[in-house]
Amino acid sequence: MGTTVNKLLSEKSIKELNRLKGLYPVRKSVVLMVLHVIYDQFGYIQPEALKEAAGIMEIPLIDFHQAASFYTMFPREAVGKYHIQVCRTLSCELRGSQELVAFLKEKLEIDMGGITSDSMFSLTEVECLGSCGTAPMMQINDTYYENLTRARVEQILDDLRSKSGNG
Amino acid sequence: MAENITITVDGRTVDVPSGTLIIEAARKLGIEIPTFCYDDRLRPVGACRMCLVEVEKMPKLIASCATPVAPNMIVHTDSEKVVKARKGVLEFLLINHPLDCPTCDKGGECPLQDNTYTYGPAESRYGENKIRFIEDSKNQKFDDIRLGPEIFLNRNRCIMCFKCVRIVRDLAGEADLGVFQRGSFANINVLEEIELDDEFSGNTVEYCPVGALTSKSFRYKIREWLLKKSPSVCNLCSDGCNMNIEWSRGEVFRHMARRNSGVDDGWLCDRGRYGFDLSRAQDRLVRPHIRRDNKLQACSWDEASALLSKHLQNIIDTNKGSEVAAVGSPILSNEEAFAIRRFFSDVVKSENVDFQTEYPKPIEPELLDLIGLDGSIKDLESDSTFVFIGCDPAVEHPVVSLRIRKAVSTYKAKAVFISSHDKKLGYFPITNIRIPFSAEAAAVNYLVSRISGKTTGDMADFKIDPDGLNRLADNLKNAGRIHIIAGREFFNHPDRAALLVGLIKLKKSTGAKLSILPPQGNFIGVSRFGLFPSLGHSFENMLERIESGEIKTMFVFGANPIDEYPDRKYIHDVLKNLEFLVVVSPFANATASLASVVLPQAMLPDYGGTFLNIEHRAQKFTPMTENPHSDVKPAWAILGELSSLLDMGNIWYSDSQVRKVMIDTIKEIEGLDNLPDNGVVIRFPAKDGYDPGDVSLAEPETPGIDYPYIMNWTPSAHHHGWITEKSDNLMRISGKQIAWMHPDDAAREEISDGQVLRIGTAETALNLPVIITTGVNKGEILIVNSFSANPVNRLLKKGRPTTFVSVRKS
Ligand code: SF4
Ligand code: SF4
Ligand code: FES
Ligand code: FES
Numbered sequence: 001m002g003t004t005v006n007k008l009l010s011e012k013s014i015k016e017l018n019r020l021k022g023l024y025p026v027r028k029s030v031v032l033m034v035l036h037v038i039y040d041q042f043g044y045i046q047p048e049a050l051k052e053a054a055g056i057m058e059i060p061l062i063d064f065h066q067a068a069s070f071y072t073m074f075p076r077e078a079v080g081k082y083h084i085q086v087c088r089t090l091s092c093e094l095r096g097s098q099e100l101v102a103f104l105k106e107k108l109e110i111d112m113g114g115i116t117s118d119s120m121f122s123l124t125e126v127e128c129l130g131s132c133g134t135a136p137m138m139q140i141n142d143t144y145y146e147n148l149t150r151a152r153v154e155q156i157l158d159d160l161r162s163k164s165g166n167g
Numbered sequence: 168m169a170e171n172i173t174i175t176v177d178g179r180t181v182d183v184p185s186g187t188l189i190i191e192a193a194r195k196l197g198i199e200i201p202t203f204c205y206d207d208r209l210r211p212v213g214a215c216r217m218c219l220v221e222v223e224k225m226p227k228l229i230a231s232c233a234t235p236v237a238p239n240m241i242v243h244t245d246s247e248k249v250v251k252a253r254k255g256v257l258e259f260l261l262i263n264h265p266l267d268c269p270t271c272d273k274g275g276e277c278p279l280q281d282n283t284y285t286y287g288p289a290e291s292r293y294g295e296n297k298i299r300f301i302e303d304s305k306n307q308k309f310d311d312i313r314l315g316p317e318i319f320l321n322r323n324r325c326i327m328c329f330k331c332v333r334i335v336r337d338l339a340g341e342a343d344l345g346v347f348q349r350g351s352f353a354n355i356n357v358l359e360e361i362e363l364d365d366e367f368s369g370n371t372v373e374y375c376p377v378g379a380l381t382s383k384s385f386r387y388k389i390r391e392w393l394l395k396k397s398p399s400v401c402n403l404c405s406d407g408c409n410m411n412i413e414w415s416r417g418e419v420f421r422h423m424a425r426r427n428s429g430v431d432d433g434w435l436c437d438r439g440r441y442g443f444d445l446s447r448a449q450d451r452l453v454r455p456h457i458r459r460d461n462k463l464q465a466c467s468w469d470e471a472s473a474l475l476s477k478h479l480q481n482i483i484d485t486n487k488g489s490e491v492a493a494v495g496s497p498i499l500s501n502e503e504a505f506a507i508r509r510f511f512s513d514v515v516k517s518e519n520v521d522f523q524t525e526y527p528k529p530i531e532p533e534l535l536d537l538i539g540l541d542g543s544i545k546d547l548e549s550d551s552t553f554v555f556i557g558c559d560p561a562v563e564h565p566v567v568s569l570r571i572r573k574a575v576s577t578y579k580a581k582a583v584f585i586s587s588h589d590k591k592l593g594y595f596p597i598t599n600i601r602i603p604f605s606a607e608a609a610a611v612n613y614l615v616s617r618i619s620g621k622t623t624g625d626m627a628d629f630k631i632d633p634d635g636l637n638r639l640a641d642n643l644k645n646a647g648r649i650h651i652i653a654g655r656e657f658f659n660h661p662d663r664a665a666l667l668v669g670l671i672k673l674k675k676s677t678g679a680k681l682s683i684l685p686p687q688g689n690f691i692g693v694s695r696f697g698l699f700p701s702l703g704h705s706f707e708n709m710l711e712r713i714e715s716g717e718i719k720t721m722f723v724f725g726a727n728p729i730d731e732y733p734d735r736k737y738i739h740d741v742l743k744n745l746e747f748l749v750v751v752s753p754f755a756n757a758t759a760s761l762a763s764v765v766l767p768q769a770m771l772p773d774y775g776g777t778f779l780n781i782e783h784r785a786q787k788f789t790p791m792t793e794n795p796h797s798d799v800k801p802a803w804a805i806l807g808e809l810s811s812l813l814d815m816g817n818i819w820y821s822d823s824q825v826r827k828v829m830i831d832t833i834k835e836i837e838g839l840d841n842l843p844d845n846g847v848v849i850r851f852p853a854k855d856g857y858d859p860g861d862v863s864l865a866e867p868e869t870p871g872i873d874y875p876y877i878m879n880w881t882p883s884a885h886h887h888g889w890i891t892e893k894s895d896n897l898m899r900i901s902g903k904q905i906a907w908m909h910p911d912d913a914a915r916e917e918i919s920d921g922q923v924l925r926i927g928t929a930e931t932a933l934n935l936p937v938i939i940t941t942g943v944n945k946g947e948i949l950i951v952n953s954f955s956a957n958p959v960n961r962l963l964k965k966g967r968p969t970t971f972v973s974v975r976k977s
Binding site: 060061062063065066069070 | 342343344345346347348349357358361594
């Protein structure tokens with residue numbers, strides 16, 4: 001009824017949403033693209049921002065939540081600056097992914113699904129990421145890290161930490 | 168025209184129009200294919216696979232509910248392959264099903280139970296743990312989640328047929344219910360902070376094929392096989408939906424749809440469905456009362472009738488019939504209306520009979536022929552442009568509005584609302600053309616001039632922005648089947664005469680259908696069968712004559728003028744002048760508390776009779792055959808007994824006997840004698856060519872400084888009239904009264920959303936929480952709902968068409 005004020009969405013996201021608006025003959029088809037816009041800005045499906053987006057797109061909010069919950073790759077809660085997804089499917093499992101997971105938990109002092117207190121890292125397990133030939137592997141944000149060992153994982157974490165520490 | 172296609176099902180051939188689904192073709196042969204997700208009124212989704220059939224030359228079994236027939240198809244619904252597949256489908260459906268039939272409400276009327284019993288495997292081979300959805304709440308675990316004030320969902324029982332979602336989304340056009348996650352974890356739910364409480368929510372429970380959805384008002388109360396069913400007709404609005412009253416030992420447990428494809432098509436709105444508890448409401452009157460020592464005290468029927476007959480005998484003996492008035496109501500049956508007219512004209516010899524206690528001015532007799540639906544309810548689906556003027560179909564005609572929603576959503580019809588506040592049909596696309604309060608007549612006249620190319624008057628006087636109207640006028644010039652529909656606000660309209668002239672002209676200039684629809688129950692029936700006032704004897708006239716002392720006795724049947732009349736103080740003062748007020752009513756109410764005698768009236772489950780709905784369809788309702796309220800009586804029974812005490816004959820002892828007399832008197836209604844289950848549409852000959860002539864438009868009034876806002880009010884989908892607030896169910900679902908205010912006004916008055924407002928006139932005020940919305944005009948306040956504890960008619964004043972109010976934080 002009343003117009004919602006856009007407080008969370010960045011100008012860039014709003015521009016993108018408006019561009020997407022006219023693109024699909026069946027209006028609802030735009031739902032996934034909108035979820036990507038939110039994901040790109042926040043790293044997860046920020047619920048209040050989604051409300052704003054639904055308002056702009058003039059599509060019921062529930063349609064976005066239905067789609068977001070169908071896919072496992074849209075995190076629904078805030079994730080760390082570096083979102084770690086460890087593959088737990090067969091090849092990786094056989095090559096020791098569970099040990100890596102245990103190591104990550106210990107090193108980051110968080111549980112599966114958790115986020116470090118400085119919001120730097122978050123940890124989840126996922127199914128096969130199609131990189132079985134280089135198992136075990138994990139994905140951090142959009143990057144694949146392959147042929148992992150404890151030492152390499154430690155190195156990766158340190159690198160990321162110092163990179164972010166240096167700004 | 169679609170050509171016909173011949174197919175063979177189980178060795179028999181059938182001819183069906185192309186596009187027909189296999190399942191419907193089989194039905195035509197009397198072959199029932201088991202289903203879960205199929206409903207002929209909803210879009211097919213092919214979700215459950217229960218309806219698999221074998222079609223020769225097709226490699227796989229196919230879903231008969233989602234596959235249209237093709238020429239020369241040979242279908243087998245009972246082959247070995249099909250039988251095996253059904254077993255498999257059921258085994259899969261039951262994998263995660265809790266099989267808790269003994270504690271499930273659906274037990275006994277459950278398609279899953281029935282289909283499993285008939286077609287399913289006797290045993291499950293699944294030994295693993297079932298997936299279970301559990302809700303943690305305050306250290307307790309629940310299978311059920313609350314979707315809204317009335318609806319609960321047990322997701323473990325759900326078989327994902329999507330019927331509920333399709334009902335909410337495709338039929339009602341609401342975005343409340345959805346499907347989340349996927350695979351075995353897929354589940355139905357609402358979003359946080361959202362309630363499933365739209366006006367059709369109860370249909371999801373009725374049509375869920377398992378016990379996943381339940382109603383708070385029914386769950387865990389009784390087993391289905393213990394219920395008896397009385398076919399009945401809802402009278403909480405004028406749509407006349409068919410339903411079964413389901414009861415046991417005289418107690419009503421629920422209302423269920425009784426499909427009449429011409430009327431309700433098997434849907435009920437929540438007002439009609441959950442209003443079933445009215446008959447045992449707290450305020451229900453079940454015994455006669457007489458005023459003694461200035462207090463109403465319970466007494467026997469003998470005492471009450473003796474008192475009444477003595478009073479009436481005196482009037483008859485002294486020839487003072489004209490001192491008596493009778494007021495009926497649209498809640499009465501046709502038989503009651505007829506009996507009231509007969510009794511007062513023949514026995515009491517009084518012409519003072521009316522039922523219009525709600526309107527400031529009585530309806531013009533010529534208008535009677537124009538009232539009702541132009542065409543049938545079903546025809547609405549094929550209209551292509553709707554123009555609503557002073558009518559809110561979602562509120563006034565919930566189930567009939569489903570036909571309009573279908574026309575809009577499926578057949579791309581246009582719906583345009585000309586109104587002072589925004590209206591909607593769920594989320595289906597409609598157009599609101601906003602005009603100031605009570606400017607309907609001016610707007611319609613403007614449209615007419617514009618369409619016929621005449622110069623249009625100056626709209627500035629009426630503060631109408633002509634853009635929307637111009638566009639509408641241009642569209643109407645080359646629109647297809649136009650249907651103009653006027654409703655409640657038409658009847659209440661301060662400038663009704665001018666609006667009527669406008670509507671008739673608009674109809675003529677566009678070739679449209681014109682329907683003037685009263686929202687109240689049996690309005691059309693009671694006005695056709697006796698309660699329509701003869702000239703000079705309207706309720707309005709009666710009030711004047713009570714004031715002047717000419718009328719001293721009044722009988723009120725089912726009405727409640729104190730809550731209905733648009734000036735509470737005035738009506739109260741006038742009724743107090745009566746020497747003798749008799750109130751016949753199903754409920755205690757404000758009017759009854761003034762009475763000398765109060766008589767308990769039969770209501771829907773207590774008696775039988777007929778109603779007429781908006782399309783003039785006469786439909787029969789029947790009583791429960793056991794009733795704990797042995798003292799309640801319909802008006803005809805009360806008057807029949809009185810008349811026999813007065814030695815005047817006219818003794819009515821059953822509704823069918825009253826009907827016989829009616830049929831002897833009114834020849835158009837022969838059909839009433841032997842009504843089929845789906846009723847009969849009665850055609851009253853219309854005096855056509857009614858030309859109301861020209862009327863000049865009333866000048867709009869402007870507010871003063873102290874009372875700068877115009878007040879308007881509307882009922883809601885769950886509440887209409889004074890009766891629905893007696894239902895605990897309906898009050899629980901939607902018992903809120905609120906005021907709408909424009910953001911600019913709210914900013915000026917420094918009022919924020921949700922604050923309680925004091926909305927006042929010079930004399931009195933109402934306190935209500937506010938919703939700030941652009942859905943209402945600047946300078947206007949819209950009150951939603953009126954309840955007797957906080958009645959809107961306290962602010963209204965007789966002879967004052969516009970109510971000006973002040974607004975401040977209370
Ligand atoms: S709750 Fe009932 S109607 Fe809704 S999808 Fe589940 S089984 Fe079907
Ligand atoms: S639409 Fe009217 S008649 Fe039908 S169930 Fe609702 S209130 Fe009753
Ligand atoms: S199993 Fe780990 S990437 Fe495929
Ligand atoms: S009834 Fe055909 S798939 Fe469900």
